[in-house]
Amino acid sequence: MADLHSASPDNLLRTVGIKVTRGRVRVIAALQAARQPMSHAEIGTQLGADAAVPLDRVTLYRILESLVAVGLALRAVDTRGVFRFSAAGTLHRHEGHVHFRCTDCGGVFCLKAAPPSPPKLPRGFRLAAVEFDVRGTCAVCSARPAA
Amino acid sequence: MADLHSASPDNLLRTVGIKVTRGRVRVIAALQAARQPMSHAEIGTQLGADAAVPLDRVTLYRILESLVAVGLALRAVDTRGVFRFSAAGTLHRHEGHVHFRCTDCGGVFCLKAAPPSPPKLPRGFRLAAVEFDVRGTCAVCSARPAA
DNA sequence: GCTGCAAATGCAACCTTGTTGCATTCTGAA
């Protein structure tokens, strides 16, 4: 399985089976190059500066949405309530392990730990998904002095 | 220091040294009565329904801001990027168990199961909170035929 | 290399959440 950081955007898109468009390729490249999760505004600004043809605001939202849907990107919320996106670490589904979410930068990190088994539900309840979220401050943000 | 849950809103406000106003009293009462952190919109709706005189939107923001500033309320961001507020000290109530979120009606139910222990973190990471969210359909919504 | 269709895009308008400025009202101490 391809590594999401070294693989080319084109191949990634083909692998997951969604159309290869210029916008998606540029967004994936930007996310791969970023060291920190980026907000929608940051991605838009960077793409606008990099290319003669800026990407439409709404299209960017929809591209990010589609990337999150197929697992190529991760979405988190920072302390100001703004969505931040990052390239997914690996191509395998994000069901088999646990996420650490940095409440400062919005980064999502995949932990090695196995997720716990779902608890017993009351009668009539139907289980759809289990999410084990660990929150705190990542190494980079911990080292940085508080703003 | 008085218990933040049993103490009357009036006393709490006097204790921290800010003015006792009708708006603040109502907001604290609502937060104390809530079982879950409430969004600004939820508080506004509830106060509007409870009283003949609804609280101004901006005033509610400022009341919440002042309560957070003096430590009577806590502010967090939910997964949709919306601020949620809770009476200070209520958080410990929700640490000892697991939540089930109904994706249909949005209801939150507290399960009896004990939450799993937090996994080992990489070097430099700081743990703040662990959230074990189970999602699905609650008994009522499961019984009801799909819309 | 065409063709057709679903998917993706661009544009405009809109909604929600949160903030700022300013005039008015109210709290609480003197």
Added chain:
DNA sequence: TTCAGAATGCAACAAGGTTGCATTTGCAGC
């Protein structure tokens, strides 16, 4: 009772995010 400063209400604004719809484009099938 008085009154200064804090709190409130109203209007307007800003940022982030979503929806509807017409147009363009990727790509599968021929």
